[in-house]
Structures are given as C-alpha cells and as structure tokens.
Amino acid sequence: MNREAVEDFFYHEAALLDAWDLDGWMDLLCDDARYLVPPNDVPDGDPDNTLFIIADDIDRIRGRVKRLKSRDAHAEFPRSRTRRLITNVRILAHDDAELTVTANFSVHRFRRGGKGGEYVGRYIYTLRIEGGAFRIAERRAILDAEELGGLSAVSFIL
Amino acid sequence: MDESGEIRHSAVMKKNPYIIDNPGGNDFRLNRETLVDPEILVAERDRVFDQCWIYAGHESEVPKPGDFQTRDVGGRPVILTRDGDNNVRLFLNTCRHRGAKVCREREGNTKRFYCFYHGWSYRNDGALVAVPGDDAYPDTFDRSKLGLKDVPRFENYRGFWFASFNPDVEDLEPYLAGATEYIDLVVEQSADGNMEIVSGVQEYDIGANWKLLVENSFDDYHLHSTHSTWLEYMKDSGVNIKVPKGLLLPKKGIGRDLGNGHAVIDNYNFRGRPVATWISIYGEEAKPAVEAAKAELVERLGEERAERVANTNRNLFVFPNLMINDGSSVTVRAFWPEAADRMKVTAWALGPVGESAVMRKVRLDSFLTFYGPGGLATPDDVEALEQVQAGLTSTVKEVPWSVMTRGIAKDGEQLNSDELHLRTFWRRWNTMMTGEAAATETGDTAEAAEAAE
Numbered sequence: 001m002n003r004e005a006v007e008d009f010f011y012h013e014a015a016l017l018d019a020w021d022l023d024g025w026m027d028l029l030c031d032d033a034r035y036l037v038p039p040n041d042v043p044d045g046d047p048d049n050t051l052f053i054i055a056d057d058i059d060r061i062r063g064r065v066k067r068l069k070s071r072d073a074h075a076e077f078p079r080s081r082t083r084r085l086i087t088n089v090r091i092l093a094h095d096d097a098e099l100t101v102t103a104n105f106s107v108h109r110f111r112r113g114g115k116g117g118e119y120v121g122r123y124i125y126t127l128r129i130e131g132g133a134f135r136i137a138e139r140r141a142i143l144d145a146e147e148l149g150g151l152s153a154v155s156f157i158l
Numbered sequence: 159m160d161e162s163g164e165i166r167h168s169a170v171m172k173k174n175p176y177i178i179d180n181p182g183g184n185d186f187r188l189n190r191e192t193l194v195d196p197e198i199l200v201a202e203r204d205r206v207f208d209q210c211w212i213y214a215g216h217e218s219e220v221p222k223p224g225d226f227q228t229r230d231v232g233g234r235p236v237i238l239t240r241d242g243d244n245n246v247r248l249f250l251n252t253c254r255h256r257g258a259k260v261c262r263e264r265e266g267n268t269k270r271f272y273c274f275y276h277g278w279s280y281r282n283d284g285a286l287v288a289v290p291g292d293d294a295y296p297d298t299f300d301r302s303k304l305g306l307k308d309v310p311r312f313e314n315y316r317g318f319w320f321a322s323f324n325p326d327v328e329d330l331e332p333y334l335a336g337a338t339e340y341i342d343l344v345v346e347q348s349a350d351g352n353m354e355i356v357s358g359v360q361e362y363d364i365g366a367n368w369k370l371l372v373e374n375s376f377d378d379y380h381l382h383s384t385h386s387t388w389l390e391y392m393k394d395s396g397v398n399i400k401v402p403k404g405l406l407l408p409k410k411g412i413g414r415d416l417g418n419g420h421a422v423i424d425n426y427n428f429r430g431r432p433v434a435t436w437i438s439i440y441g442e443e444a445k446p447a448v449e450a451a452k453a454e455l456v457e458r459l460g461e462e463r464a465e466r467v468a469n470t471n472r473n474l475f476v477f478p479n480l481m482i483n484d485g486s487s488v489t490v491r492a493f494w495p496e497a498a499d500r501m502k503v504t505a506w507a508l509g510p511v512g513e514s515a516v517m518r519k520v521r522l523d524s525f526l527t528f529y530g531p532g533g534l535a536t537p538d539d540v541e542a543l544e545q546v547q548a549g550l551t552s553t554v555k556e557v558p559w560s561v562m563t564r565g566i567a568k569d570g571e572q573l574n575s576d577e578l579h580l581r582t583f584w585r586r587w588n589t590m591m592t593g594e595a596a597a598t599e600t601g602d603t604a605e606a607a608e609a610a611e
C-alpha cells in the first residue's frame with residue numbers, strides 16, 4: 001500500500017462527498033469509525049475531555065448522514081456545493097493492518113444566496129486494510145483558522 | 159447622557175416606536191428596524207451594553223496565579239487574569255504609552271505583560287514596572303498612575319465574572335435579580351459547588367442581528383419545525399421524545415420573567431441528562447456513573463432539591479447577551495454584535511470540577527449531539543437566524559412589524575413555547591433604549607411560576 005493508492009482512495013472519497021453520495025461514502029467506513037473535527041483552539045485535543053466541533057462515533061455518523069439526506073437539515077437545504085482539493089498526502093505510519101495518513105485539504109463551499117467559504121486544514125486518517133481495500137477507522141479534519149468565524153458551521157461532511 | 163448621545167437619541171427617535179406593547183389589547187409587535195438599522199446598534203452600545211453587566215469569563219479559566227486569557231468583552235479587548243495575590247482581574251488590553259495591545263496570545267501564564275512596541279512592561283496586577291529609557295521623561299511622568307487599566311466594575315456570582323463599563327451600575331447580585339435562583343441550580347450540580355469551563359471553545363459568526371439569538375436561544379416554539387432531524391435522531395437512538403403524561407413538576411415547561419430583563423424557560427427533563435437520567439445514547443458503561451451522580455445529589459440536597467437540580471432543564475438568559483443552557487449538558491454562550499446584521503458567538507461547555515472521566519465524556523458527547531457549529535441542531539438555528547435577517551432587511555418598509563403575541567392573552571403561567579420571555583427581553587431593551595416604562599402582563603408574575611413549581 002503506497003502513497004498513490006492512498007491518494008486514489010482520498011480522491012474517490014472526495015468525489016463521493018462532493019457529489020453528495022453519502023451512502024457511497026458510508027461504505028468506506030469501518031463499523032466502528034469515528035469522525036472528528038477538533039475545536040480551533042485545541043487542534044490536537046482529545047474529545048473525551050475537550051469540547052470538539054464534531055466528535056461522532058459510528059452511530060452519530062449514521063444519524064448525521066440520515067439527517068443530511070433529509071430536506072429538514074435546514075443548514076444544508078438547499079445543499080451546499082462543495083469542491084475538495086486534497087494534497088500533500090503523506091503516510092505517517094503503517095503495518096499490515098493499518099495506516100496513519102495525513103493530507104492537506106481546502107474545501108470550498110458555495111450556497112445559494114452567497115454564503116460559503118473556504119475550509120482549510122489537514123486530515124489525519126486511520127485507514128484499515130480490509131479485504132485488500134482501505135476502510136476509514138478514523139478521520140480527523142483539523143481546521144487551521146484561529147476561529148470558525150464567518151464559516152459559521154460545519155454542517156456538511158468536512 | 160452626553161451631548162453626542164442626545165443627538166443620536168433624537169436621530170433614532172424620529173422613527174416609529176421600537177415596540178408596540180399593549181398586553182390589555184393582546185398586542186405586541188416588534189419594529190423590524192431594530193434588527194436592521196446601524197444607528198440603532200450605535201445607540202445600543204451606549205444605552206444597553208455600556209450600562210449593563212456583561213459576562214466576562216469564569217473563574218476556572220484562570221485557575222492559577224499568572225494564568226491569563228485574552229478576549230473581547232463589551233466590545234473592548236481585555237485580559238482576564240489571576241494576579242500574584244490570587245485576585246481575578248480584568249484589564250483593558252491597551253498599553254498606557256501609545257495604545258498597543260500588551261498581550262496577543264489567546265491564553266497562557268505570565269508574571270508580566272510586555273508591550274513590544276516600545277518595551278513597557280506591566281506586572282500581572284497591572285503595575286507598570288519597566289519603561290526603557292525613562293530618563294527622557296519629565297518629572298511629571300508618574301509610573302504609579304500608568305498601570306494597566308481595570309474595567310470600571312468587575313464582580314462575580316458563584317464563579318461567573320461580569321464586567322461593567324458603567325461605574326455607577328448597581329451591584330451584580332441585585333442586578334441579576336431572579337437569575338441567581340437559576341445560576342444556583344446550575345452550580346448545585348457540583349458536589350463542592352465548583353464548576354469549570356471545559357477545554358475547547360467554539361467561536362463562530364452568525365449573519366444576523368444579535369437580538370435574534372437572544373430570542374432563538376430560549377424559543378421552544380421552533381423546536382419541532384427547526385429541529386425535526388435532531389428529534390428524529392433522538393428517536394432513532396431509542397430516546398422517548400414524547401412529552402410524557404403524568405406526575406411531572408412542573409407539568410409543562412414554563413417561561414418566566416426574572417426581573418431586569420432576565421428570563422428563563424424552565425422545563426421538566428425528559429430526554430436524558432448527565433446528572434440525572436441515563437438514556438441509551440450515553441452507553442451502558444456510563445449507567446453506573448449517571449446513577450451515582452444522581453445519588454450524590456439526593457444525599458447532599460435531599461430528594462426534592464435533587465429532583466429540581468437534576469430533572470429540570472433551564473435555558474437562562476442574563477440580560478443583555480449571556481445564555482446558560484442547562485439541559486442535556488451545560489452551555490455557556492455569549493455573543494456580541496459586530497454590525498447590525500452580524501454577531502460573534504462564543505460557546506463553552508461547563509461541568510462540575512472533579513467529575514469522573516466517564517461523566518465528562520457523556521457530558522461533552524451530549525453537548526455535541528445538539529449544540530455547536532457541528533451539532534445536529536445549532537447549524538439549523540444559524541440558518542434560521544440568517545434567513546430571518548435575509549428576509550426582513552430589505553423588506554422593512556413594506557413589512558415593518560413582527561408579531562410576538564404567543565401566550566399574551568393568558569391569565570396564568572406561560573409556556574416555554576409562548577413568547578412571554580421574548581417580550582420580557584424586548585421590554586427591558588426598549589426601556590433602556592428609550593426611557594419608556596415597560597408594560598406588564600397579567601400572566602407575567604412570579605406567583606404563577608411558583609404555583610407551578
């Protein structure tokens with residue numbers, strides 16, 4: 001499993017999310033996956049003792065996705081258009097079963113009425129190898145901004 | 159009021175009244191200009207924010223001497239710190255020389271604040287202790303008069319510190335009026351009476367007038383329409399989201415006027431609470447800890463008071479810009495207008511000092527299910543407020559009034575989904591802005607609320 005394979009996986013995931021294929025995205029997750037967005041002031045914090053922006057276990061990821069597919073997720077209805085640029089992919093550690101990978105992201109968000117913005121930061125993923133393919137055990141999206149500010153919310157999957 | 163204040167006053171007063179308040183005629187309308195007009199925001203800074211007590215921070219944010227936090231309070235940059243004598247202080251973050259901020263870090267610990275521009279430095283009790291090349295100053299130069307400036311007034315109630323830029327403001331405790339009863343209920347969750355701000359702050363902007371967030375933060379009328387996806391999530395997770403029938407105290411959530419513009423919605427808890435009621439979302443492993451927390455409350459406070467602390471929720475509004483939402487978790491939320499159509503929001507989680515690791519985890523997890531910029535509910539509130547602002551701003555001439563009469567015709571207590579508590583805010587705000595006395599409602603009595611307790 002080399003960097004190119006990881007990049008292919010990230011590009012695939014980004015395409016699913018930009019297309020709002022949330023069921024397709026769920027298929028990439030392990031049954032115990034976690035999705036984390038730390039607070040801007042404690043980017044390396046632990047969600048057990050620090051208030052995050054998002055700290056979902058698999059049950060809340062499922063709930064979040066169900067919500068996002070509804071017309072009643074008002075913050076995402078009409079849905080944001082997003083475009084994800086993912087670069088600087090590096091494998092930080094790996095063995096036969098698991099990899100720790102980082103990448104930079106710039107996610108551009110557009111909404112009807114003009115509200116949107118650029119979510120800039122880095123990912124740290126734990127990828128598990130299951131049946132020869134990657135599955136996401138944990139994805140942590142760490143924002144670089146000092147405060148969320150005008151971005152207001154992380155209402156889509158970052 | 160100074161001369162410039164008078165000029166602004168007359169400029170603003172040329173317009174329609176801010177509110178039409180006639181409870182006898184079952185009428186309460188809000189002039190939408192109050193949410194749009196930049197001149198009104200200028201007047202608010204003088205007549206509301208600079209007259210009141212403004213939440214500045216919690217004692218737990220500066221636990222040790224030398225600890226500091228920088229932030230804006232009342233529109234001013236300030237340093238919240240604990241000095242060498244263990245006093246919590248709030249300094250204006252501006253150098254007495256020519257004005258630079260003397261502290262630029264978010265937080266830390268220091269004995270001295272050093273102004274890098276020309277090198278003056280101040281002890282953490284504010285004293286000016288070093289001035290490079292001070293031989294060039296004349297005899298009249300008196301260091302002892304050039305320490306960091308304290309805010310005019312700074313007092314705390316049970317660890318919550320407030321600042322006032324009005325030297326003549328009444329003391330904090332009488333100002334808080336009936337709000338103290340509810341702050342007590344929050345603090346009594348803690349075995350030793352000490353609460354703390356948890357690490358991790360949420361800072362986000364909303365493109366809406368700040369007063370819309372006052373309304374929204376304790377408006378239970380919008381729950382089912384705005385937050386149906388959250389209710390759905392709770393239901394899917396096995397939580398009973400129906401309001402149960404039976405022996406509940408109070409039977410229904412109520413809205414209360416607490417005096418001085420403060421107000422609350424006071425609800426019986428039926429969707430889980432880390433200090434009282436385990437729900438499936440918390441996980442089996444948290445069950446003994448939640449039960450132990452409840453048992454500790456009963457032991458310490460007696461059955462009845464423990465029930466009040468543990469099994470009622472409160473969204474407490476402290477006039478003009480602090481909300482403490484004590485329900486599935488405790489959220490402390492302060493906000494500040496940057497412009498008539500934009501505010502900055504700061505939200506923290508509050509928990510008992512020394513609570514077990516598993517309870518802290520449940521508390522934070524519970525917070526995030528609903529609250530914050532990534533929660534399953536708050537982003538929809540942000541969207542609602544921005545849609546209000548977008549809807550009314552340029553239509554204010556054609557559609558000048560909003561309707562806010564829910565519950566106004568009632569004689570007795572008002573529900574959490576009525577709008578008495580919203581009117582309470584607006585009446586106080588109007589009185590401060592115009593000097594006009596506020597109308598009273600028949601249902602607007604402490605007795606009604608007490609009867610319900």
Ligand code: FES
Nearest residue numbers: 253255256273276
């Ligand atoms: S402005 Fe601070 S030393 Fe000159």
Ligand SMILES: [Fe+2]
Nearest residue numbers: 374380384539
């Ligand atoms: Fe809401």
